[in-house]
Amino acid sequence: MSLARRGHRTLLARGIRIVVLLGLVFTAATYLGDLDWRLERFCHFRLQYAAGLAGLAPLAWWALGRWWGLATLAAALANVAYLAPYLPPSGAQAHAGLPRLRLLSCNVYVANATPRRVVDLIEREDPDVVVLLEPLQSWEERLRPITSRYPAVAMDLRDDCFGLYAATRLPGFHAELRSAERQGLPVVTLRGRWQGRALTVHAVHAPPPSSAGHLELRNETYRTLARWAREDAGDTVVAGDLNAAPWSPDLGRLLRDSGLRDTRRGRGIFPTWPVGFLPLALPLDYCLLGSGLAAASFRVLEDVGSDHYPILVELGRARGP
Amino acid sequence: MRRPRRDAAGRRAGPLGLLLLALAGCRGTPGARPSGEGAPIPAHPDALRPPPLVVRLPEPERTVLEGGATVLLLEDHTLPLVHLRLLVRAGSVLDPPGQGGLAALTARAVRACGAGYSGPAAVDEALDAMACEVVASSDRDWASLTLDCLAEDFPRGLSHLSEMVHRPFLDVPRFELERSVTVQELRQSLEDPATVAAQLFRRAVYGEHPYGRPARGTPAEVARLTPGDCRAFHRKHWGPSGAVVGVAGHFDRERTLADLRRVFGAAWSAPERPDPVVPPVQELGGGWGAPPYVPPGRPEARVLAVDRPGLSQSTILMGHLGGRHLDEDRLALELANEVLGGGTFTSRLGLRVRSDEGLAYWVASWLEPQVERGVFLAMLQTRRSQTRRALQIAVGEVRRMVLEAPTPEEVARARETRLNAFASAGAPVDRAIERLASLVFHGLPPDQLARERAALASLGVEEVGRAAASRWHPDGLTVVVVGLPDEGLDALGGFGPVERVSDPLEEAGDAETEAGE
Numbered sequence: 001m002s003l004a005r006r007g008h009r010t011l012l013a014r015g016i017r018i019v020v021l022l023g024l025v026f027t028a029a030t031y032l033g034d035l036d037w038r039l040e041r042f043c044h045f046r047l048q049y050a051a052g053l054a055g056l057a058p059l060a061w062w063a064l065g066r067w068w069g070l071a072t073l074a075a076a077l078a079n080v081a082y083l084a085p086y087l088p089p090s091g092a093q094a095h096a097g098l099p100r101l102r103l104l105s106c107n108v109y110v111a112n113a114t115p116r117r118v119v120d121l122i123e124r125e126d127p128d129v130v131v132l133l134e135p136l137q138s139w140e141e142r143l144r145p146i147t148s149r150y151p152a153v154a155m156d157l158r159d160d161c162f163g164l165y166a167a168t169r170l171p172g173f174h175a176e177l178r179s180a181e182r183q184g185l186p187v188v189t190l191r192g193r194w195q196g197r198a199l200t201v202h203a204v205h206a207p208p209p210s211s212a213g214h215l216e217l218r219n220e221t222y223r224t225l226a227r228w229a230r231e232d233a234g235d236t237v238v239a240g241d242l243n244a245a246p247w248s249p250d251l252g253r254l255l256r257d258s259g260l261r262d263t264r265r266g267r268g269i270f271p272t273w274p275v276g277f278l279p280l281a282l283p284l285d286y287c288l289l290g291s292g293l294a295a296a297s298f299r300v301l302e303d304v305g306s307d308h309y310p311i312l313v314e315l316g317r318a319r320g321p
Numbered sequence: 322m323r324r325p326r327r328d329a330a331g332r333r334a335g336p337l338g339l340l341l342l343a344l345a346g347c348r349g350t351p352g353a354r355p356s357g358e359g360a361p362i363p364a365h366p367d368a369l370r371p372p373p374l375v376v377r378l379p380e381p382e383r384t385v386l387e388g389g390a391t392v393l394l395l396e397d398h399t400l401p402l403v404h405l406r407l408l409v410r411a412g413s414v415l416d417p418p419g420q421g422g423l424a425a426l427t428a429r430a431v432r433a434c435g436a437g438y439s440g441p442a443a444v445d446e447a448l449d450a451m452a453c454e455v456v457a458s459s460d461r462d463w464a465s466l467t468l469d470c471l472a473e474d475f476p477r478g479l480s481h482l483s484e485m486v487h488r489p490f491l492d493v494p495r496f497e498l499e500r501s502v503t504v505q506e507l508r509q510s511l512e513d514p515a516t517v518a519a520q521l522f523r524r525a526v527y528g529e530h531p532y533g534r535p536a537r538g539t540p541a542e543v544a545r546l547t548p549g550d551c552r553a554f555h556r557k558h559w560g561p562s563g564a565v566v567g568v569a570g571h572f573d574r575e576r577t578l579a580d581l582r583r584v585f586g587a588a589w590s591a592p593e594r595p596d597p598v599v600p601p602v603q604e605l606g607g608g609w610g611a612p613p614y615v616p617p618g619r620p621e622a623r624v625l626a627v628d629r630p631g632l633s634q635s636t637i638l639m640g641h642l643g644g645r646h647l648d649e650d651r652l653a654l655e656l657a658n659e660v661l662g663g664g665t666f667t668s669r670l671g672l673r674v675r676s677d678e679g680l681a682y683w684v685a686s687w688l689e690p691q692v693e694r695g696v697f698l699a700m701l702q703t704r705r706s707q708t709r710r711a712l713q714i715a716v717g718e719v720r721r722m723v724l725e726a727p728t729p730e731e732v733a734r735a736r737e738t739r740l741n742a743f744a745s746a747g748a749p750v751d752r753a754i755e756r757l758a759s760l761v762f763h764g765l766p767p768d769q770l771a772r773e774r775a776a777l778a779s780l781g782v783e784e785v786g787r788a789a790a791s792r793w794h795p796d797g798l799t800v801v802v803v804g805l806p807d808e809g810l811d812a813l814g815g816f817g818p819v820e821r822v823s824d825p826l827e828e829a830g831d832a833e834t835e836a837g838e
Contacts, residue, residue, distance in 0.1 A: 110437075113588075159555075160437075160490055160552075161490075183493050184493065184549075207438070210439045210443050211435075211442050212440070212442060213435075213440035213441065213495075214438070
């Protein structure tokens with residue numbers, strides 16, 4: 001091998017070593033989120049680590065040796081282990097013979113310049129329950145066509161990033177505005193009876209973990225939601241932007257403490273953020289269901305001028321054991 | 322091999338030599354030598370002949386954005402820095418009754434309590450990492466945010482400022498901290514006799530008008546404010562109508578204008594925001610009329626006295642209602658004020674009270690024009706045994722300004738002082754844009770400085786004397802004295818009915834006690 005080729009190979013090996021080390025460090029950091037809020041954010045990107053490390057493993061084996069290759073592969077598998085439960089087909093199934101409930105949740109984005117596209121989407125999909133996050137004060141007029149068709153509506157339209165709007169046309173339901181943490185950010189709870197059983201839908205936008213304070217607010221929201229879900233009579237649905245990936249330990253605690261299930265489980269990962277930038281794709285928008293309910297379908301809808309894609313979930317009674 | 326020592330010394334000498342060369346260059350800067358290069362040093366300072374003053378007034382570019390905000394751009398590429406000031410019509414004059422301090426606390430919270438998706442600590446960390454400073458302030462007619470940063474960080478700094486303006490988070494724990502600090506600052510400020518005198522004076526001349534309330538509220542009022550109050554105030558009043566954005570420094574014009582258009586343009590238009598209106602000032606105590614100042618009556622003289630045992634001096638504040646920014650005779654009156662008490666050492670008040678009588682170390686008068694009618698004020702502090710004497714002389718000088726026109730020499734000196742001040746109107750550039758933004762915010766054109774300079778040159782003794790005679794009323798002064806004279810209240814007789822009023826510091830303490838109970 002010529003000196004020049006050997007030099008290139010050394011340079012390439014050095015680059016691969018740096019990238020592999022970064023992947024290993026990031027993977028290790030996913031387990032340290034409880035130590036510091038800055039480390040918490042590493043846990044959300046397991047999909048990226050898994051794909052990146054799996055692709056790097058053969059390269060690392062070739063350029064750095066067997067042990068590097070095996071270590072890279074092991075790290076990739078450690079991340080895949082968290083993704084596996086979401087791969088199809090193993091999700092809980094809705095009862096086929098009973099009516100379905102259609103829930104649309106969309107983080108409309110505080111700087112959305114095209115509210116008309118959101119309204120058009122809702123009119124076209126015609127869901128039974130609508131959850132909109134981040135609508136501004138000025139959206140009240142624009143949402144009037146929706147508001148006029150949905151008898152139970154509650155909203156806290158705000159010019160910060162935490163406006164909330166939730167509505168349902170299910171008969172006999174009522175909407176209540178409340179808060180799940182000390183900051184007073186809004187949560188809308190819709191209550192009523194559906195197919196002979198009590199049903200509660202909590203529409204929520206948990207703060208993003210952009211600082212220690214916000215992370216604490218987000219987790220406080222999770223704790224309150226878990227308590228509410230345990231206390232709710234009948235079935236519970238939590239819908240909205242939870243600002244965490246499904247494999248986040250904090251979201252795992254919410255699911256464990258509340259007894260709710262993620263509708264993505266066994267169906268797919270369905271990233272919803274950020275629109276137009278696949279390498280960072282994360283599933284942040286959810287429809288969590290109590291044990292009496294199951295999803296019949298889960299769809300990610302088209303871009304409506306937001307940084308999130310909307311989701312549409314069809315719910316039904318869960319099949320019996 | 323070891324390098325010889327002289328090499329190391331040589332390496333150090335390089336930068337040192339450059340520094341010395343730079344300093345030598347500074348010595349030769351035009352204007353640094355008053356008598357020109359090589360001129361002999363005169364025997365007396367009076368013989369110094371400075372070179373002619375070169376005045377370059379800043380000429381900003383003005384653009385009105387969709388939505389109503391006005392942008393002023395002032396390019397200066399001397400240093401790689403950018404300064405931005407945003408002024409919005411969200412001052413304390415819009416505080417609802419019983420919620421004094423709401424505008425000021427809102428401005429403070431907008432800056433300090435997080436923005437967009439970021440909490441307060443994250444915002445502070447991001448700004449600190451860029452050595453970027455954002456400061457909030459407010460007054461009666463306006464609230465403001467300023468941004469100072471390196472030119473390369475300006476887009477990111479502007480992005481943070483945009484989030485604060487459009488989407489303040491108002492984090493509850495930080496809000497409570499800021500509110501608590503504000504309450505403590507207000508309590509502390511009441512220990513200052515001058516602050517107390519100013520509060521009582523405004524309450525006396527404005528009555529129930531919002532200008533009569535403390536701009537930052539009282540400790541009891543501020544302690545009751547909630548994040549919801551501030552959020553509602555922000556939503557209602559932090560809009561583009563009447564807002565001014567001034568940017569100065571090293572920036573690319575096209576890109577900056579596009580950024581400002583994105584942040585403060587159409588996206589900032591919200592139909593539910595009403596145009597803020599400052600209520601008209603009602604005359605108290607007989608009044609002396611609205612423009613064109615043909616008074617139906619005169620303001621009534623009165624003396625408000627606050628006893629504060631332990632003070633060695635009396636603080637005397639006196640004055641009455643004044644004019645607006647847009648008054649036609651504002652410049653003439655400013656020259657009159659320069660003669661009366663604007664120049665501390667050379668004014669009539671300074672010469673009589675300070676130099677001749679030795680009654681006060683500092684004495685001054687000034688005008689505070691506002692959107693609605695402002696105030697005319699004079700202030701001094703003197704020994705409590707000399708309170709009456711100092712007051713007599715100060716009121717006498719105001720009377721003399723009304724009865725005797727100022728001399729041509731006095732007007733010429735005042736005019737020269739004002740004209741010379743224009744030499745610094747363009748530098749430093751951050752202060753220049755702040756001043757220009759303030760002028761435009763108050764409805765004056767961006768070339769107001771040039772207009773003022775031309776107008777000042779043409780003002781004579783007659784105009785200045787007429788302005789003083791028609792606008793100042795020595796028999797209608799409201800006088801506030803904090804720290805009673807040694808002789809007691811009787812020493813204040815002859816300047817109007819004397820009323821002893823309670824000390825705001827004690828009132829704040831009583832309110833705190835009631836709140837505690």
